Every structure is written in structure tokens, then in C-alpha cells.
Amino acid sequence: MASLTPVKERETLIVADIDDYDRPGAFSVPFKRALFLALDTFINRLGVTAFNIAIYVPPLGETSEAWRGFPITARLVDRGRPEAAHSDVSAMELYAASVINADPFRLADALRESFAQAT
Numbered sequence: 001m002a003s004l005t006p007v008k009e010r011e012t013l014i015v016a017d018i019d020d021y022d023r024p025g026a027f028s029v030p031f032k033r034a035l036f037l038a039l040d041t042f043i044n045r046l047g048v049t050a051f052n053i054a055i056y057v058p059p060l061g062e063t064s065e066a067w068r069g070f071p072i073t074a075r076l077v078d079r080g081r082p083e084a085a086h087s088d089v090s091a092m093e094l095y096a097a098s099v100i101n102a103d104p105f106r107l108a109d110a111l112r113e114s115f116a117q118a119t
Contacts, residue, residue, distance in 0.1 A: 001013050001014075001015075001108075001111075002104050002105075002107040002108035002111055003104060004104050006077070006100050006102075006104055007077070008077035008078065008079070008100075009077060009078035009079075009080060009100060009101060009102045010042065010046065010048065010076070010077065010078040010102050010104075010107045011075065011076070011077050011104075012038050012042075012075070012076040012077075012107065012111065013073065013074070013075055013076075014031065014034045014035055014038060014072075014073070014074040014076075015071045015072070015073050016028055016030055016031035016034065016071055016072050017030075017071055017072075018057070018058070018070070018071065018072055027055075027072060028072070031072050031074075033118075034115075035053075035074055037111075037114050037115055037118055038074075038076055038111060038114075039051075039053075039076070040114060041110050041111050041114040042076065042078065045110045045113075045114065046078075046107070046110055048078045049081060049082060050078070050079040050080065050081070050082050051076055051077060051078050051079055052076070052077050052079060053074060053075070053076050054074070054075045055072065055073070055074045055075075056072070056073040056074075056075075057070075057072055058070045078102065
């Protein structure tokens with residue numbers, strides 16, 4: 001899903017169930033497919049050339065807390081064009097307000113089209 005309150009350009013979240021909680025690092029096929037489609041949209045539809053991905057999973061080892069039901073979550077952000085002086089993270093974004101130039105509704109439309117074509 002495209003974030004309507006992005007911290008960085010084209011922030012996208014993917015949330016999926018875990019198939020096997022005994023192997024939380026083993027990503028499900030639907031999660032891998034959604035991640036591929038989102039990255040394909042970034043690169044081939046939106047022209048993104050630099051991005052970051054963070055993937056959150058339950059702890060890989062034993063814990064005293066119950067983690068059943070915790071989903072796999074991926075967060076993707078566009079870092080901007082590497083050759084542009086104004087791209088990437090700045091002090092303004094770290095200490096004040098996010099600077100967003102990309103329309104989150106355009107991102108949502110591009111992701112929706114990619115996922116619709118894939119089904």
C-alpha cells in the first residue's frame with residue numbers, strides 16, 4: 001500500500017502473514033510476489049533508480065513474548081536520483097519535517113495497475 005503520509009518519497013508498505021512461525025525468515029510466496037511487483041513498479045513504471053527496503057520479521061530466536069500473528073512487513077522508500085544534489089535524506093527530514101515531492105496517489109495508482117495486471 002502507498003503511504004498517504006510518507007516519511008520519504010514513494011513510501012510503500014507490504015504486510016503479509018507468515019506461513020511458518022517456526023521459520024519466520026522464510027518469506028511466503030505471496031510476500032515475495034508482492035515485494036517483486038512493488039520493486040518492479042518502482043523501477044520500470046516510476047523510474048526509481050535508488051531505494052531502500054527494510055523487512056521486519058518476528059525474532060529469529062526464542063523469546064519470552066508471544067510473536068504468533070506478527071506479520072512480515074516490508075517498507076520501501078525512493079531515495080531520489082543519485083546524481084541530484086537535493087535527493088536522499090537531509091537534516092530537514094531528520095530533525096523537522098519530511099520533504100515529499102512525489103504524489104502518493106500516483107504511486108497508489110501505479111501499484112494498483114501492476115498488481116491488477118499480475119492477477
